[in-house]
Amino acid sequence: MKEKTCLALFSGGLDSMLAIKVMEAQGIKVIVLNFNTGFFFKNYKEIDGVLKYIKPTLPGIEVNVIDIRNDFFETLKAPAYGYGSNMNPCIDCKILMLTKAKALMSVYDAGFVITGEVLGQRPMTQNERAIKIIQKRCGLEGYLIRPLSAKLLDETEPEKLGWVDRNKLLDINGRGRKRQYELAKEFNIPEEYIQQPAGGCILTEEAYSKRLRDFLPDLSTEPEDRNLELKLLSVGRQFRKDKVKFIIGRNETDNKFLLRFKGLSEYSVFEPAEEIAGPVVITRNAISDDIKKFLAEATAAYSDGKDMESMDIIITNGNTMSKLTVKPGVKSELTKLRVDI
Numbered sequence: 001m002k003e004k005t006c007l008a009l010f011s012g013g014l015d016s017m018l019a020i021k022v023m024e025a026q027g028i029k030v031i032v033l034n035f036n037t038g039f040f041f042k043n044y045k046e047i048d049g050v051l052k053y054i055k056p057t058l059p060g061i062e063v064n065v066i067d068i069r070n071d072f073f074e075t076l077k078a079p080a081y082g083y084g085s086n087m088n089p090c091i092d093c094k095i096l097m098l099t100k101a102k103a104l105m106s107v108y109d110a111g112f113v114i115t116g117e118v119l120g121q122r123p124m125t126q127n128e129r130a131i132k133i134i135q136k137r138c139g140l141e142g143y144l145i146r147p148l149s150a151k152l153l154d155e156t157e158p159e160k161l162g163w164v165d166r167n168k169l170l171d172i173n174g175r176g177r178k179r180q181y182e183l184a185k186e187f188n189i190p191e192e193y194i195q196q197p198a199g200g201c202i203l204t205e206e207a208y209s210k211r212l213r214d215f216l217p218d219l220s221t222e223p224e225d226r227n228l229e230l231k232l233l234s235v236g237r238q239f240r241k242d243k244v245k246f247i248i249g250r251n252e253t254d255n256k257f258l259l260r261f262k263g264l265s266e267y268s269v270f271e272p273a274e275e276i277a278g279p280v281v282i283t284r285n286a287i288s289d290d291i292k293k294f295l296a297e298a299t300a301a302y303s304d305g306k307d308m309e310s311m312d313i314i315i316t317n318g319n320t321m322s323k324l325t326v327k328p329g330v331k332s333e334l335t336k337l338r339v340d341i
């Protein structure tokens with residue numbers, strides 16, 4: 001019955017969880033949509049992780065993960081409403097997700113859509129002007145309910161039609177979290193979830209955004225390659241010398257991940273030879289002999305052999321392997337080339 005069913009945009013955060021609970025409390029069936037933009041890997045690594053994490057907190061609720069990575073990437077390159085304080089194109093992102101949700105209403109026989117937005121909480125999207133732009137652009141005018149702040153916003157059609165009881169909706173406003181924490185207790189949401197909700201968009205992080213801004217023009221147009229490159233942006237220390245981007249692993253986990261690129265013809269992988277411990281360094285660009293030497297020196301600079309007169313570095317590109325003997329570079333000089341600090 002569409003008047004008793006809604007779709008909920010669910011980011012994994014506490015507010016969207018509470019919005020779902022508020023609607024359920026008045027007998028509305030909620031079907032959850034979790035949109036995968038490709039940038040939600042703060043608290044979980046893969047999309048399966050999202051489901052594993054949120055399912056126990058939403059017993060009996062249908063959760064659908066919708067892959068919007070390709071559409072989102074187009075939005076990210078040139079958002080009509082610009083970026084937030086980092087590389088987060090929040091207004092365009094909301095419009096994209098809600099447009100998709102609107103298209104899915106008939107699929108799930110839902111009468112309206114809800115979100116966990118709270119008026120005045122986020123400067124970019126949760127002010128009255130942005131809220132109006134978003135609902136107009138996504139075509140959900142009158143059929144989009146923000147249960148946590150609904151009493152402060154215009155009455156929607158489902159409220160006017162009596163599908164939803166406006167009196168049971170809330171009037172939360174601003175950045176404080178006290179009301180949300182109280183509600184979370186009322187709804188028996190586990191403490192661990194309140195402390196560390198599953199949500200988190202990595203585009204709001206400054207360091208990641210610097211890396212992305214630097215690399216955006218170079219990202220592959222081929223989706224599979226691009227998704228791997230985006231993952232690479234979370235790994236290691238990231239540098240650029242002239243046009244050449246390179247990554248130096250910080251620890252064993254980084255190095256293991258970077259070694260996955262060994263043997264691929266598009267990547268050159270640098271490692272200290274034999275028994276000297278050190279980082280894995282990679283670059284995707286075709287490189288000149290000068291850059292090859294420079295990257296070998298950088299690899300040596302971050303290795304245990306950094307104080308040696310010279311050391312051997314192995315370079316692998318596709319099936320080809322070569323060795324260079326270099327004097328370790330100077331870390332402080334390399335730090336000036338970081339794109340993420």
Ligand code: SF4
Nearest residue numbers: 088089090093094201
């Ligand atoms: S924080 Fe990220 S996921 Fe959330 S609206 Fe902004 S861009 Fe979209």
